[in-house]
Amino acid sequence: MNKENTTAEEKLVLPRTIHLVPMDVISGFEVRPGFYEINGATAIPGGVNFTVHSHNATSIELLLFHRGETEPFAALPFPRRYRIGNVYSMIVFKLNIEEFEYAYRVDGPYEPEKGLIFDKSRYLLDPYAKAVTGQSQWGKSSPHGQHYRARVVKDDFDWKDARPPLIPMEDLIIYELHVRGFTKDPSSGVQYPGTFAGLLEKLPYLLELGVNAVELMPIFEFDEMQDYRVWEGQELCNYWGYNTVSFFAPNTSYAAGTEYNREGNELKNLIKTFQQHGIEVYLDVVFNHTAEGNEQGPFFSFKGLDNNIYYLLTPEGKYYNFSGCGNTVNCNHPIVRQMILDCLRYWVTTYHVDGFRFDLASILSRNEDGAPMGDPPLLQALAFDPILGDVKLIAEAWDAGGLYQVGSFPAWNRWAEWNGRYRDDLRRYLKGDEGCAQAAALRLAGSRDIYGGAGRKDASINFLTCHDGFTLYDLYAYNEKHNEKNGWGGTDGANDNNSWNCGAEGETEDPAVNALRRRMIRSAFALLMCSRGIPMFLAGDEFCNTQFGNNNAYCQDNITSWLDWSRLEKNRGMFRFFQYMIRFRKKHRVLRTSLSNGACGFPDVSFHGVEPWCSGFFESHERYVGVMFAGAERSTGPQVVYVASNAWWEELEVTLPRLPASMYWELAADTWEEEQPPRRPAEERFTIRPRSVMVFVAR
Numbered sequence: 001m002n003k004e005n006t007t008a009e010e011k012l013v014l015p016r017t018i019h020l021v022p023m024d025v026i027s028g029f030e031v032r033p034g035f036y037e038i039n040g041a042t043a044i045p046g047g048v049n050f051t052v053h054s055h056n057a058t059s060i061e062l063l064l065f066h067r068g069e070t071e072p073f074a075a076l077p078f079p080r081r082y083r084i085g086n087v088y089s090m091i092v093f094k095l096n097i098e099e100f101e102y103a104y105r106v107d108g109p110y111e112p113e114k115g116l117i118f119d120k121s122r123y124l125l126d127p128y129a130k131a132v133t134g135q136s137q138w139g140k141s142s143p144h145g146q147h148y149r150a151r152v153v154k155d156d157f158d159w160k161d162a163r164p165p166l167i168p169m170e171d172l173i174i175y176e177l178h179v180r181g182f183t184k185d186p187s188s189g190v191q192y193p194g195t196f197a198g199l200l201e202k203l204p205y206l207l208e209l210g211v212n213a214v215e216l217m218p219i220f221e222f223d224e225m226q227d228y229r230v231w232e233g234q235e236l237c238n239y240w241g242y243n244t245v246s247f248f249a250p251n252t253s254y255a256a257g258t259e260y261n262r263e264g265n266e267l268k269n270l271i272k273t274f275q276q277h278g279i280e281v282y283l284d285v286v287f288n289h290t291a292e293g294n295e296q297g298p299f300f301s302f303k304g305l306d307n308n309i310y311y312l313l314t315p316e317g318k319y320y321n322f323s324g325c326g327n328t329v330n331c332n333h334p335i336v337r338q339m340i341l342d343c344l345r346y347w348v349t350t351y352h353v354d355g356f357r358f359d360l361a362s363i364l365s366r367n368e369d370g371a372p373m374g375d376p377p378l379l380q381a382l383a384f385d386p387i388l389g390d391v392k393l394i395a396e397a398w399d400a401g402g403l404y405q406v407g408s409f410p411a412w413n414r415w416a417e418w419n420g421r422y423r424d425d426l427r428r429y430l431k432g433d434e435g436c437a438q439a440a441a442l443r444l445a446g447s448r449d450i451y452g453g454a455g456r457k458d459a460s461i462n463f464l465t466c467h468d469g470f471t472l473y474d475l476y477a478y479n480e481k482h483n484e485k486n487g488w489g490g491t492d493g494a495n496d497n498n499s500w501n502c503g504a505e506g507e508t509e510d511p512a513v514n515a516l517r518r519r520m521i522r523s524a525f526a527l528l529m530c531s532r533g534i535p536m537f538l539a540g541d542e543f544c545n546t547q548f549g550n551n552n553a554y555c556q557d558n559i560t561s562w563l564d565w566s567r568l569e570k571n572r573g574m575f576r577f578f579q580y581m582i583r584f585r586k587k588h589r590v591l592r593t594s595l596s597n598g599a600c601g602f603p604d605v606s607f608h609g610v611e612p613w614c615s616g617f618f619e620s621h622e623r624y625v626g627v628m629f630a631g632a633e634r635s636t637g638p639q640v641v642y643v644a645s646n647a648w649w650e651e652l653e654v655t656l657p658r659l660p661a662s663m664y665w666e667l668a669a670d671t672w673e674e675e676q677p678p679r680r681p682a683e684e685r686f687t688i689r690p691r692s693v694m695v696f697v698a699r
Contacts, residue, residue, distance in 0.1 A: 023093070027074045033082050034089035039342065040128030040248070041102060041152045047093035048152055052104055052126060053086050054305045055335070056116055060088045061105040063123060064095075065149055067133075067260075075105070097152040098261050101133050102126070106304050115308030115317045117299075125301040126150045127339060129246045131263035132221045138180070138194070138253040139224065139237070139557075148245060148300050154261050155350060157268045164354055165278050166390060167212055169416065169458035169534060170593040173582055174282070175211040176466055177539035178240070178561065179219060179254050187565035192256035196266045200273060209542060209575070210582035213280040215357055217467055218242055219267065220283075221249040223291050224557070226298075231487035236555040240467065242359060243291040243325065245300075247343045264351065271352055280354035282392060283347065287340050288363035288399065293326035294319045309335050312370055320370050322363050324400030331364045337378045345387045355392030357418075362399040365410055372403055376410055383414035394418065394461055407450035411459065416534065419447060419460040426464060427475070427498035429625070430524055432647045432691070437625050444627045444643065445605045446532030458593075460533035464524050465541055468494075469551045472541040475499045476520040477506060482549030485556065493552030506549060518544075519691060522577055522671035523645070526693040529581040530591055530643045532605075532629075542578040543568040573674040580676055584668060588697070590639035595631025599638035600660055600698065602630035608642075612657040623648040624688075628657060640698035641668075646688040656684050659698055669695040 023030045034049045035042075042049045050062055063072040078088040103125060108118030125132065129150035183190045183198035190201040206214065218241035226238045241251065252259070255266045271281045290310075292303050295318065302310035312320040312328040319327040330336050347353045358364060365376040382388060397409040397417040406420050422443045429440035442449050443462070451459045465472045470481075479501045483493045502516045521544065528535045539545075540563045547553050553561045568575060585591055598604050608614060608626030625645045632638045642665070646652050656665050665682040672692045679697075688694050 024079065026076045026079075029074065029076060029095075030093040031076065032091050032093075034091045036084050036087045036089045038089075040126055040130060041150065043097050043152050043154055044091065047091050048095045048097060049089065049091050050102070051087060051089040052128075052305075053088065053335075054106060054108070055086050055309055056306055057086075057106045057108040057118065059107045062090065062092070063103045063105060064092075065101045065103070067099065067101060070147060072103075097154060101149040101151055103147075103149045104305075113317045115311075115313045117303060117307050119299065119304060122299055122304050123147050123149070124304040125246060127246075127301055127305065128248055128342070130248050131252065131261070132246050132249045135221055135223070135245075136252040136255070136258055150246075150249075151261055151263065153263050156262075157265050159268075159272060159352065162272045162275060162352065164352060164390065165212070165275055165280050167278075167280055169392065171586075172213050172280075172392075172534045173211045173585065174213045174215050174461070174534065174536035175206065175209075175539055176215045176217070176284075176536060178217045178467065179251075180239070180557070181562045182539055183563075185559060185562040185564055188563065189565065194254070195256040196254050196270045197256035200270045203273065203277060203279075206279060207277060208579070210579055210586070212278055213282060213354070214274065215282040215284060215355075215536070217284045218244070218286055218359075219251050219254060220244050220286065221246040221251050224253070226291055227555075229487065231485065234485060234558070236487060237557050238555065239557040239561060240554040242286050242554070243289075244286045245291050247285075247287070247339070248346055268351055275352065275354070280392075282355035282357055282394070283353055284357045284359060285344075286359045287329055287331060288360040289323035289325045289327050289329055294321065297326050306335070309333055312366070312368060320401075322366065322370060322399050322401030322403070323360055328363055328366070328370070328401075330368055331378050332367060332373065332376055334377075337381060340378060341381055341385060344382065344391075345385070348387055348391055353391070355394065357394040357396065359396055360399040361395035361397055361409065362403040362405050363401075364395075365405070366399075366403070370401070372405075374410070379410050379415070380412060383412040392416065407447075411456060413456055416459050416461050418466075418536075419443075419450070419462055419533065421450060422447060422460065422462045422531070422533070423464055424496075424498060426524070426527060429623075429645075429647055430520065430527070430691075431498065431500040432623060432649065433498075434622060437622055437647075440527075440645070440647075441607050441625045441627055444527060444531045444625070445607075458534060461536050462528060462531050462533040463536040464528055465538040466536070467538065470497055470499055470549075471538060471545055471547055472521050472524060473517070473544040473546050474549055474551070475524070476502050476517045477546070478549040479505060480549070481551040482506075483552050485550065485560065486552060487555075493550075497551060516691065518574065518674065519671055521574065522674065523691065523693040525578060526581055526669060526671050526695065527643070527645060529585040530627075530641070530693075530695060532592065532594075535585070539563060540567075542575050543571040544574055577671075577674055577676070581669065584695070588639060588641055589633065589636075590629045590631045590641055595633055595639065599630045599632040600640055600663065602628060602640060602657070604631060605629055606657075608657065610652055610654045612655055621648070621652060624652055624654070626654070638698070642696040642698075644686075644688050644694045644696070646690065646692055649690050651687055651689045654686055654688050656682070656686070656696060658684065663698050665696045666699050667694065668697045669693070 125148040130153040131151040184194035397405040425439040429436040
């Protein structure tokens with residue numbers, strides 16, 4: 001038997017005497033004490049094992065529902081002797097997993113000032129639910145989170161001989177996308193728009209582009225109808241999905257078909273197929289808050305099980321809000337820490353996920369009083385967990401409470417970080433701000449000033465765009481955010497975008513402005529691909545996708561957020577440029593990592609002004625950056641790449657560093673042109689035109 005393909009039923013080893021133990025009868029069902037160390041609901045031979053825990057509950061009932069019904073057909077209270085410590089476990093025999101759904105009712109003290117708000121009238125979703133009902137059709141979720149129920153999932157997906165790509169961090173090129181928005185627009189041309197299957201249909205496109213890792217915005221079950229409203233005739237919802245309902249369940253509205261009790265198989269097929277073609281799959285995970293919100297939010301799971309354990313509470317029993325979304329998960333409490341670890345292990349072992357990006361990860365370093373911790377137990381546990389040993393861990397190293405940890409995130413040389421300083425410094429430099437050249441050079445060289453002191457390797461995730469903010473096209477088409485359609489009077493979204501409209505706000509017919517915008521996009525991407533660290537960019541940037549100036553499109557389930565694939569044909573030249581720079585990065589390993597102490601007499605990394613080896617840092621011109629990477633490999637010999645960047649509005653005369661007599665410089669890329677001409681030898685003295693990037697290779 002292939003051990004990787006054994007089902008949950010086959011993995012369980014039941015005591016030989018199980019049927020010899022006298023069974024109880026509750027509500028007409030034969031039951032016996034269950035397996036206390038197996039959380040959630042698990043199908044076993046002859047029945048289903050249900051295990052749930054609560055520190056402060058006085059009693060718990062298991063509720064069974066016929067599929068689609070709102071009221072239970074059976075209520076099974078856990079007998080007192082079925083409880084060990086704070087864990088309630090019961091096997092219910094002769095249950096067909098395809099014929100029922102389940103929830104819990106939990107009783108306990110009601111003392112809000114202590115954070116205890118038990119309510120026996122509520123139906124509670126199992127925190128370890130592997131599938132959530134009422135969510136399979138987008139826009140038609142269960143009534144605002146009040147009656148979520150769970151299904152038992154049969155884990156029998158056949159992975160065959162699938163193996164993870166295990167791509168070294170230094171070689172990654174990450175592509176961030178939203179599963180629904182990637183193919184929902186009819187212009188995508190897929191058979192199953194807005195789904196995992198639709199994304200899989202675009203695999204040939206991703207292979208053609210050249211990326212080798214996709215980062216999926218939240219695919220844990222969430223309620224897109226949370227905060228649903230209509231603004232000026234436009235329906236708004238929680239489109240992005242940063243409002244987790246269940247950490248262990250995939251979003252079933254992203255499945256092309258209904259997968260009763262096989263929920264997740266379509267996602268598993270996506271992951272398996274991507275991996276077979278050398279593309280890793282990462283999940284954007286949201287452990288910093290849940291969809292239950294604050295005191296005015298819904299009450300469907302954690303609040304009713306152990307509110308004062310799962311959430312950070314003030315001394316008065318109110319919710320701390322370091323997430324900006326109403327509540328904050330108490331990540332370093334032992335119970336919550338174990339749940340998060342169980343969750344990530346589950347996604348790795350059951351779904352073969354290659355990595356995780358942690359939303360507002362600085363919250364994961366906060367103590368129960370909200371204070372930052374020096375060595376957060378959760379982050380340390382994830383860093384050293386054996387199951388997660390090959391998994392990429394990526395932190396968004398800040399939160400909405402003002403904690404900013406870029407460069408100081410507790411890492412144990414295991415965590416990478418979204419480098420927000422890379423984004424900010426490069427954006428300011430590219431639009432021509434004064435005094436930004438030195439910072440830009442340091443970012444291109446791998447942000448050693450941020451990460452070098454701690455000896456951290458491959459820690460910097462370099463990005464200029466992501467879901468949160470402008471697209472790359474909008475970065476050079478708008479001076480200001482245009483979020484009016486979000487319905488908040490323009491108060492939402494970041495104000496410090498470091499964008500530049502190149503002379504006209506929004507769409508224009510001016511050919512000079514449009515040519516400049518395209519050049520700015522090419523220059524930005526060229527620098528991203530020629531920077532040490534791990535590059536990441538937003539889906540659609542490669543064909544100038546726009547959000548029409550909206551830099552916080554979290555609620556826009558429409559063409560504002562959906563990719564407009566018609567722009568691919570309109571901007572095919574930009575797509576080819578992105579392809580070219582991705583191939584260039586892959587071909588020149590010296591751009592990705594230090595190969596040695598240098599080559600050809602050059603150091604590993606060196607900085608230059610318009611004259612080589614200038615004495616002061618860019619004193620020759622404050623808006624010019626020259627960075628040279630040099631190294632050698634046994635198989636390829638010396639590699640030397642010189643990146644020249646002119647953020648000034650006039651052309652400059654530049655001199656390249658002198659090569660050994662047996663070598664010469666070759667021009668490999670010039671962002672002044674969209675279509676890259678064949679490589680050609682370059683003179684030691686050259687002209688770089690305004691707001692452009694040129695890349696040279698030593699031959």
